[in-house]
Amino acid sequence: MICPYCQSVNADGVLVCTSCSRDIAVPATLIAERDDLLRKRDELRDELKRARGEIEAIMLRRKSR
Numbered sequence: 001m002i003c004p005y006c007q008s009v010n011a012d013g014v015l016v017c018t019s020c021s022r023d024i025a026v027p028a029t030l031i032a033e034r035d036d037l038l039r040k041r042d043e044l045r046d047e048l049k050r051a052r053g054e055i056e057a058i059m060l061r062r063k064s065r
């Protein structure tokens with residue numbers, strides 16, 4: 001794997017860059033978890049938008065009575 005900081009080549013699976021000593025290991029499980037969380041966040045955002053729309057529609061209906 002290539003260090004994102006100093007671009008030097010490291011062996012796969014190393015936790016720390018051998019050249020600049022920075023943390024370069026991001027476990028695949030963490031990446032998967034992050035992707036999953038991002039997806040859920042987007043879903044919730046859409047749901048929230050829909051809910052707001054519904055509430056607004058209800059309020060408008062009440063006002064027009």
Ligand SMILES: [Zn+2]
Nearest residue numbers: 003006017020
């Ligand atoms: Zn490095």
